[in-house]
Amino acid sequence: MPEVLVLGLGNPVLGDDSVGWHVATQVAPMLAALPCDVDVLAVGGLGLMERLVGYRNVVLVDAVMTGERQPGEISVFPLEALPDLTTGHLTSVHDTSLPAALRLGHKLGVSLPEQIIVVGIEAQRIYDFTETLTPRVAAAVPEAVRCVIEWVSRFLKED
Amino acid sequence: MQRITIDPITRLEGHGKIEIFLDEAGNVANTYFQIPELRGFERFCVGRPVEEMPLLTGRICGVCPEAHHMAAAKAGDALYQVDPPPTAKKLRELLYSAFYVTDHTTHFYALGGPDFVMGPDAPVAERNILGVIHKVGLEIGGKVIQARKYGHNVIEMIGGRKVHPCTSIPGGLTKGITEEQRREIEEMGRWAVEFAQFSLQLFDDLVLKNQAYLELVLGDIYLHQTYYIGMVDEQNRVNFYDGKISVVAPNGERIGKYAAHEYTDWIAERVEPWTYLKFPYLKKVGWRGFVDGMESGVYCATPLSRLNAADGMATPLAQEAYERFYETLVPGQPKVVHHRLATHWARLIELLYAAERWVELATDPEITSPNIHTVPTAKPTEGVGCVEAPRGTLTHHYWTDERGVLTRVNLIVGTTNNYAPISMSVKKAAQNFIKNGVVVTEGLLNRIEMAFRAYDPCFGCATHSLPGQMPMEVVIRDAQGQPIDVLRQYC
Numbered sequence: 001m002p003e004v005l006v007l008g009l010g011n012p013v014l015g016d017d018s019v020g021w022h023v024a025t026q027v028a029p030m031l032a033a034l035p036c037d038v039d040v041l042a043v044g045g046l047g048l049m050e051r052l053v054g055y056r057n058v059v060l061v062d063a064v065m066t067g068e069r070q071p072g073e074i075s076v077f078p079l080e081a082l083p084d085l086t087t088g089h090l091t092s093v094h095d096t097s098l099p100a101a102l103r104l105g106h107k108l109g110v111s112l113p114e115q116i117i118v119v120g121i122e123a124q125r126i127y128d129f130t131e132t133l134t135p136r137v138a139a140a141v142p143e144a145v146r147c148v149i150e151w152v153s154r155f156l157k158e159d
Numbered sequence: 160m161q162r163i164t165i166d167p168i169t170r171l172e173g174h175g176k177i178e179i180f181l182d183e184a185g186n187v188a189n190t191y192f193q194i195p196e197l198r199g200f201e202r203f204c205v206g207r208p209v210e211e212m213p214l215l216t217g218r219i220c221g222v223c224p225e226a227h228h229m230a231a232a233k234a235g236d237a238l239y240q241v242d243p244p245p246t247a248k249k250l251r252e253l254l255y256s257a258f259y260v261t262d263h264t265t266h267f268y269a270l271g272g273p274d275f276v277m278g279p280d281a282p283v284a285e286r287n288i289l290g291v292i293h294k295v296g297l298e299i300g301g302k303v304i305q306a307r308k309y310g311h312n313v314i315e316m317i318g319g320r321k322v323h324p325c326t327s328i329p330g331g332l333t334k335g336i337t338e339e340q341r342r343e344i345e346e347m348g349r350w351a352v353e354f355a356q357f358s359l360q361l362f363d364d365l366v367l368k369n370q371a372y373l374e375l376v377l378g379d380i381y382l383h384q385t386y387y388i389g390m391v392d393e394q395n396r397v398n399f400y401d402g403k404i405s406v407v408a409p410n411g412e413r414i415g416k417y418a419a420h421e422y423t424d425w426i427a428e429r430v431e432p433w434t435y436l437k438f439p440y441l442k443k444v445g446w447r448g449f450v451d452g453m454e455s456g457v458y459c460a461t462p463l464s465r466l467n468a469a470d471g472m473a474t475p476l477a478q479e480a481y482e483r484f485y486e487t488l489v490p491g492q493p494k495v496v497h498h499r500l501a502t503h504w505a506r507l508i509e510l511l512y513a514a515e516r517w518v519e520l521a522t523d524p525e526i527t528s529p530n531i532h533t534v535p536t537a538k539p540t541e542g543v544g545c546v547e548a549p550r551g552t553l554t555h556h557y558w559t560d561e562r563g564v565l566t567r568v569n570l571i572v573g574t575t576n577n578y579a580p581i582s583m584s585v586k587k588a589a590q591n592f593i594k595n596g597v598v599v600t601e602g603l604l605n606r607i608e609m610a611f612r613a614y615d616p617c618f619g620c621a622t623h624s625l626p627g628q629m630p631m632e633v634v635i636r637d638a639q640g641q642p643i644d645v646l647r648q649y650c
Contacts, residue, residue: 013203013218042218043322046265046307096269096287104288108300129203 002035003056004155005113006148010063011042015130016071016123016137020061023119023144030145036152049101049112057155058113059148063137064120071124072136074144076151079116115155119147177607179589185596190586191433192578192611201568209235209539209563213327216555219572224323225258225314226548226573227555229400232327234555237420238542238563239329239535246528247331252400253344253520254317254324255546259399259513260351261310262549263462263506266615267358268303271503274609275366279375286605295361306354309347313517316340331532338527345521351514352476359480359507366504367487377488380591381499381610383451383583384409386441386458388576389465390547391416396473397465397512399547405468406441409453411493413468414443419545422554426571427456429579438579439571449583457583460551460576461614462505467495472508474515480508499584502613506549539563548573550615574616584610 008024010017021040028038041051052058064075079099096104105112121144124134133141182188200219204212212231217224229251236243243251273286276294285293292300311321316336318324326333336344366372391405392398395413403416406425417425428437429446440446444456451457458464472478484504488496496505520526539562544555551573558567574581588610592603 011218013215042224046269046304047322050304050307050311100287100289104292104300104304107289107292107297108304110304129199 001054002037004034004036004058004152005052005055006031006036006038006059006061006152007048007051008038008040008061009042009044009048012040013129013131015125015128016121016133017063017126018131019063019121019123019133019137019141019144022133022138022141023061023121023148026141026145027148030149031152034152034156036156044098045096046101046104048098049105049110052102052113052116053105054111055113056115057158058116059119059151059155060116061119061121061144061148063123063126065123065126069122070136071122071134072140073122074140074147075118075120075122076147077118077120079118082118117151119144119151177585179593181593181596185593187586187590187593190582190589192582192585201570204568205565207565209238209557209559209565210328212555212557212565214323214325216570217323219570223258223262223548223550223573225255225318226546226553228318228324228327229255229546230544230548230553230555232329233401233419233544233546234542234557235327235329235544236542237544238539238557238559240537241330241533241535243331243533244528244530246335246525247531247533248401249520249523249526250317250332250335250531251327253517253526254314255400256513256517256520257310257313257344257348257351259549260355260510260517261307261314263510263513264303264306264310264354264358266549267503267506267510268299271506271612271615272362274605274612275362275372275503279605279609295365299361302354302357306351309351312347313344316344328532330535333532335529335531336527341521341527345518348514348517348521351517352511355507355511355514356476358510362504362507376498376500376504378498380587380606381584381613382497383457383459383499383580383587384497385451385580386414386444386456387464387467387495388458388460388552389468390545390552391469392473394473395470397469397471397509398473399509399513401546404545404552406458407468407495409451409495409497411467411495419554420543422543422545422556422571426554428571436575436578439576440579449579449586451583457579458576459580459614460573461502462509462549463496463499463502464551465547466505466508472512474512474519476515477508477512480511484508499580499610499613502615506615550574551576574614577614577616581611581614581616584613 006024006027008020010020012018012021024038024040031038041048102112121137121140124137178191179187180189204215213228216227216231219227268291269288273291277286277290314324315321319326386409387407388404390398390402392402395405403418405413405416407413425442426439427442428439430437440456441458447455466481472481485494488501539559541558546553553573554571556569557565559565585607588606592599592606
């Protein structure tokens with residue numbers, strides 16, 4: 001099993017929320033020859049934590065809604081930098097937040113990644129069902145792809 | 160009039176919030192619980208082949224794609240007027256039972272249970288699965304993860320993928336299971352039965368043996384005497400996958416049952432100017448506003464509703480738990496429970512039923528038969544498919560042209576059924592903590608959260624855009640509408 005995972009998150013038919021899927025889909029053929037898995041996923045919380053089991057390094061690609069950045073703006077940060085304000089419930093009212101799920105996993109002795117890097121793309125429209133990204137978010141995909149490749153290369157060198 | 164706003168900011172800003180309006184005396188006049196809605200799904204589907212719907216509708220929601228997959232598959236069967244072979248129906252139900260085990264487990268341990276295990280007044284940071292583990296023991300966490308893993312394994316074996324199954328098509332399934340897989344599924348199911356029994360015992364120890372919690376459950380903060388609906392089999396026992404929808408009045412009497420395609424005879428939708436979502440109600444009773452009672456068409460569709468709408472459970476251990484439920488909560492009275500917090504108990508009884516049904520189906524002699532598909536031959540026109548999603552009756556209604564290309568789609572999803580009663584519960588919780596202008600801020604947010612969590616609602620949960628946190632903000636406004644205090648809680 002490879003030690004690196006790239007995971008595009010979001011809903012593939014919900015506008016800019018699918019940007020993580022778009023990036024992962026473009027990244028996949030570029031990394032095909034390398035010891036790195038690439039996948040897409042539409043769940044969060046416990047389900048997401050369960051998908052990360054066994055990997056040493058993970059790059060999550062997801063839409064971000066900070067409301068403070070311009071649509072399409074890319075931010076790269078370690079997961080720990082994401083404020084875990086959802087120690088309660090409402091990230092998804094059916095699940096817990098990813099950081100809380102990871103803490104659960106650690107407590108249970110599950111093999112979880114040492115590093116999780118988030119490549120976030122500021123989204124503009126995530127409430128309308130469509131397979132089309134808004135123009136500025138679509139324009140950010142190539143740069144997000146470069147970011148992901150760069151982080152994967154860095155992780156593979158560390159190994 | 161004063162206004163208090165509980166506003167989930169960040170990504171749900173402008174969509175999901177609770178507004179509480181006070182009257183001149185400072186008491187709660189009205190509450191408005193606005194659920195964020197993902198727009199345009201029905202329009203998005205038009206022009207696509209109906210065979211895509213079991214895959215596509217699973218994308219509406221990241222929480223119960225299995226429910227949409229099943230409702231879409233059944234609507235496809237109806238549309239092509241094709242009856243899948245018994246093995247196909249049993250395999251679908253087996254997958255669905257395993258899904259119920261994962262979903263109800265997650266809800267109880269990560270969401271609903273913490274309110275009781277940690278207590279309704281515990282800091283919100285502790286009212287989660289980590290708090291439960293800290294209090295009850297690490298092994299609980301391991302069991303929860305194991306239950307989810309086993310459920311997902313079964314979903315993958317039958318549905319082709321974890322979480323988003325892809326094998327149901329009009330007329331049946333694209334793949335069956337081998338004897339080796341069957342044995343594995345049976346073994347996992349037997350573990351799930353034990354886990355469900357353990358969960359009910361835990362509820363017994365933590366809630367039923369705790370007088371304060373029992374009083375909370377049986378108190379009137381979360382009491383609403385509404386109608387209830389739920390799917391039942393021919394013997395009027397709870398069924399998640401197939402059957403008619405039973406409708407029971409607040410006095411416990413069944414007023415009728417309807418088949419999926421008859422839903423428009425029974426369910427109508429009320430439009431309110433302050434929200435995008437519609438409020439379904441019972442057409443035969445009528446809309447009387449956000450009130451309960453025999454004259455109000457407001458109904459509920461939850462685990463509690465399903466138990467109320469049925470005469471019993473179809474498996475022996477769940478039936479025992481069902482009988483104990485009513486003997487404990489309404490001894491000697493008509494078999495209907497109106498206390499919304501009892502929904503958590505009902506959910507665990509359903510967990511046990513789902514696990515038992517999982518084993519029953521896994522040991523069915525037909526389950527490994529290769530006869531899993533009936534080829535549709537009729538010309539498609541219109542079809543309705545109905546299943547019980549964990550959070551309520553789910554109805555898919557499709558119209559197509561003669562090629563099977565969708566021309567119109569109508570969906571009534573689980574949570575939507577409960578929109579009116581959720582709004583009523585939120586109002587009652589607020590009334591309890593805001594009296595004569597005095598706002599008891601301590602506990603207000605927790606109790607409101609508990610009100611809607613009992614229903615296990617689904618708010619546009621398909622999206623996972625980071626940061627994803629949803630702080631609730633309470634803005635207390637004076638009579639002139641000016642904010643005088645702001646409370647905030649990350650929940």
